[in-house]
Amino acid sequence: MPHGQENMGSSVPTLEDVAARSGVSTATVSRCLNTPSQVSATTRERVMRAVSDLGYAPNFGAxxxxxxxxxxxxxxxPTMENAIFARGLQAFQDELGENGVTLLVASSSYSPQQEEEQIRSLVARGADALLLIGQDRTPKTYAFLDKRKIPYVVAWVFDRTNTRPSIGFDNRQAMKALADEVLEMGHRHLGVITAEREGNDRARGRFEGICDAARDHGINPDSLAVEETTYAIDNGAQAFARLMACTPRPTAVLCGNDVFAAGALMMARKMGLRVPEDVSITGFDDIELAEIVTPALTTVHVPHREMGRRAAQKLLSLRAGDDPGPSIELATTIQWRESLGPAPARN
Amino acid sequence: MPHGQENMGSSVPTLEDVAARSGVSTATVSRCLNTPSQVSATTRERVMRAVSDLGYAPNFGAxxxxxxxxxxxxxxxPTMENAIFARGLQAFQDELGENGVTLLVASSSYSPQQEEEQIRSLVARGADALLLIGQDRTPKTYAFLDKRKIPYVVAWVFDRTNTRPSIGFDNRQAMKALADEVLEMGHRHLGVITAEREGNDRARGRFEGICDAARDHGINPDSLAVEETTYAIDNGAQAFARLMACTPRPTAVLCGNDVFAAGALMMARKMGLRVPEDVSITGFDDIELAEIVTPALTTVHVPHREMGRRAAQKLLSLRAGDDPGPSIELATTIQWRESLGPAPARN
DNA sequence: ATGTAAAATGTAAGCGCTTACATTCAAGTG
DNA sequence: CACTTGAATGTAAGCGCTTACATTTTACAT
Incomplete structure (x- = not known):
């Protein structure tokens, strides 16, 4: 293409086309787009006109x-299928949006290996900073991040023993608090539905919390009826059915998240069991679902929005070169609703 | 940096670093990564070692x-907050993944303007093809897509009058079928909870379907009690409450989607109304939620997975330069559950 | 050995943009 | 009016990669 001649035809307009059409250099056009104050009002106007005439949009890669x-x-x-992360992510995105940054989301399907790939892919795409869920990942992954000097923050967990910038809550303690309540209500035979604990520190923490509470109440954690399964309502339902077949039959089932609990509830209904009269069921997360189901779920409320918002703020400040500062611990609370009741009288 | 000298220090390794370390040209390294068959086994091995030694990852933009x-x-x-699109999108992603393409997802918050920005942003990021929901968008947006020659497919709708490649179902007819059933059960006073119809052809279509059915049953569509609100469970609940305050009070409430219906169900419970004895409630979409709530929702089942999968296939083939071919219409069915019953006897 | 075609590799020209640095211009000064 | 100065603009060097084309190597037939 001869220099200075505007690109004709239907192909994608470039900076150069805009420059040619408005009679300035590409540098000026670039400045118009990025630092408009450095360009005189008259040329700016001319350039902007050319931009919109041409339907120009900058090439991101370039x-x-x-x-x-x-x-x-x-x-x-880990997943987009369930709403677990939706609310926090939305808050995260909103906060970023206000600061002019775009969010790219990827899901790992709870696979550390896929997660590593996704991280690489996002970094290759030029992500300036990353939001990660949980701490469990290979040293290699962390090494990669460090080498590339990509700021990141680990959310959904808070682990005082760890030095990575994190923002979240103590899964273990939160679940213990709920389990304590369950035990206080006289339940002695507990069932547990947990997500796969391998490679998932949150699931592990929650499970440990139940064990802690059991020990505190003189119950051997080994006597817990435990079902481990993957994340889906139906899996929760199946796990619940298996739990109900145990002897002695659990009078309360503690679920690692609300999705399992919803499944359990569904299965209880199908089996003709009343909740909480015949069996109590609890959740974790307090997503929208928890309030919708019947009976509504007693669960652990997690401040998703605040977590998302503050994660965004921390990341923004990290990118700006600020010091990581201490990790942030958020408080969880028990959200009392209807699915937890006293242990049924012995029969 | 002197030519041929490997990049030291901790900065990000480039193709050139890999080339230097393995003693070949950048071209060979590139070929190793993209068309390995063109490189001899021995060099390939050497190069790959350098790649992993250096922790090299290609720069996507470049x-x-x-x-x-x-x-x-x-x-x-339109939204990530609710699971409406989750299942279809998952299928879409899976199909793409099998064909080696990565998916970038953005959400428009149901705003055509935001959608246009997102489209531009994705295109600037180099998206080879796009999945769009619904037909409603400005001519300018379509013009942009056409000018850039970006293949796209419009999903979640099927409109025989339109020439754009689409894959979906006839929202109007699907909703009419459900409304017909409702009317057959003797309901004469209908309430409707619809999403904002402006800029949302799916919501409009569904609403029109209800009107069609009403007319077919000798009911003036203008007599319908209509609540229009934005997408959220709680909005569905509020809308339901307002509907219940109308005179005559609707005996059946048709919701434009399952999320509204879930909210309506919740509010009914709160108001002490039995469903479906006192009032019937129906949904649309048949997302997971529909089966979980009590009573389970009678709703319109949409083949989300198939839609997602076939959208991916069509897009893949469009990118390959194939002819668009005809739009694809998918069938919906009525999913009978418990929330729809006969109109209560007149009292 | 010698020639030849195919396979392997190298060379270098961009892709579209930003930005350090150089240049030009306008507006004051003394 | 020559001179300084800061604002506006231009010039051109990359950023890290792919790929057309050129060159070298290899394998094999003669």
Whole structure:
């Protein structure tokens, strides 16, 4: 293409086309787009007209390549299928949006290996910073992040023993608090539905919390009826059915999350069991679902929105070069509803 | 940096670093990564070792810039907060994954303007093709897509009058079928909870379907009690409460989606109304939620997974340069559960 | 050995953008 | 009016990669 001649035809307009059409250099056009104050009002106007006439949109890759900064953050969450992360992520996104950064979301299907791939992919795409869920990942992954100097924050957990910037809550303690309540209500035979604990520190923490509470109440954690399964309502239902077949039959089933609990509830109904009269069921997370089901779930309320918002703030400040500062612990509370009741009288 | 000298220090390794370390040219390294068959086994091995030693990962922007192809598709959905699109999107993603393409998801919050921005952003990021929900968008947006020659497919709707490649179902007819059933059961006073119809052809279609059915049963559509609100369980609940305050009070409430219906159900319970004895409630979509709530929702089942899968296939084939072919219509069915019953005897 | 075609590799020109640095211009000063 | 100065603009060097084309190597037939 002869220099200075505007790109004709239907192909994608470039900075150069805009420059040609408005009679300035590409540098000026670039400045118009990025630092408008450095351009005189008259030329700016002319350039902007050319931009809209041409329907020009900057090429992201080229921009990232040249500027080494994308104004894009990434988040890798274990799943999009369930609403567990939706609310927190929304808050995260909103906060970022207000600061002019775009969010790219990927899901790992709870697979550490897939997560690593996703991390690489987001980084290759130029993510300036990352939101990660939980601490469990290979040293290699962390090494990669460190080597690349990508700021990240680990959310949904708070672990005082760890030095990584994190923002979340103590899963173990939170679940213990709920389990304590269950035990205080006289339940002696507990069933547990947990997500796969391998590679999932949150699930492990929650399970440990139940064990802690059991021990405190003179119950051997080994006597717990435990079902481990993957994340889906129906799996919760199946696990509940298996639990109900145990001897002695649990009078309360503690679920690692609300999704399992919803499944359990569904299965209880199907089996003709009344909740909480015949069996109590509890959840964890307090997602929307918890309030919708019948009976409504007694569960652990997690401040998702605040977590998302503050994760965004921390990441923004990390990118700006600020010191990580201490990890942030958020408090959980027990959300009392209807699915937990006293242990049925012995029969 | 002197030519041929490996990049020391901790900065991000580039193709050139890999080339230097393995003693070949950048071209060979590139071929190793993209078309390994063109490289001899021995060099390939040497190069791959260097790649992993260095922890090299290609820079996406640079690659896109040079190759003009990203193997990335984009999807813009109205919302991530609710699970409406989750299942379809998951199927879409799975199908793409099998074909080596990555999915980038953005959400528009049901705002056509935001949607346009998202489209531009995804295109700037190099999306090879796009999945769009519904037909309602400005001509400008379509013009942009056409000019850029970005293949796209419109999902969640099927409109025989339109020439854009689409894959979905006839919202109007599907809702009419359900409304017919409701009317057959003797209901004469209907309430409707619909999403905002402006800029949302699916919501409009569903509403029109109800009107069609009403007319067929000798009911003036203007006599329908209609509540229009935005997408959230709680909004559904509030709308239901308002509907129950109408005179005459509707004996059946048709909701534009399952989320509204879940909210309505919740509010009915709160108001002490039995469903379906006192009032019937129906949904649309048949998402997981529909089966979980009590009573379970009678709703319109939409083949989300198939829609997602076939949308992916069509997009893949469009990118390959194939002809769009005809739009695909999927069938919906009525999913009978418990929330719809005969109209209560007149009191 | 010698020639030849195919396979393997190298060279270098961009892809579209940003930005350090150089240049030009306008508006005051003394 | 020459001179300084800061604002506006231009020039051009990359950013990290792919790929057309050129060159070298290899394998094999003669």
């Amino acid at each position: 921009r990232a390549l040249a500027a080494k900064r994308t104004n894009t953050f990434g988040a890798i969450i | 690659r896109a810039l040079a190759a003009k192809r990203t193997n990335t598709f984009g999807a813009i959905i």
